[in-house]
Amino acid sequence: MADKTPDISDLTFEDALRALEDVVRRLESGEVPLDESIDLYERGEQLRQHCQARLDAAQARIEKIVAGPDGKTAGTAPFDAGN
Template identity: 50%
Template sequence: MVTEEATGSIETLSFEQALAELETIVRNLEQGNVPLEKSIELYSRGEALREKCDGLLKAAEEKVEKIQMNSAGAAVATEPLGD
């Protein structure tokens, strides 16, 4: 049901890892076979994962906008695209 990764640090997760864990949490909560206290913990972690994903998406959007602004001249990123 809940793996060991669900207790690790969210800050170190990539977007894909955070999204996969969030999907697992949603699936577990939707099934309704998780005790109440564990459901509350999962919901809290899910909210933190959602915020992580939102932050990473916003950062990626900003980088794409910078690239698009530079495309009038040369499409060169001024900052590395990786984390």
């Protein structure tokens, strides 16, 4: 299986998400042998983790707009994931 599939770390978020959706479809079909189901589940978890890491990285780059007293944009501040 590994020789036919690209390395997860090389996938864009969108490609990883499509691959994860494919894994889910195949598992939900119920037509995959048990050993392959286990391999698919493991790959699906790796894809999920990759997607989450990409989302977390994107979220960390987001800047929130800081409005001045007049309601106009006064600047930006780093995104704080704790808020």
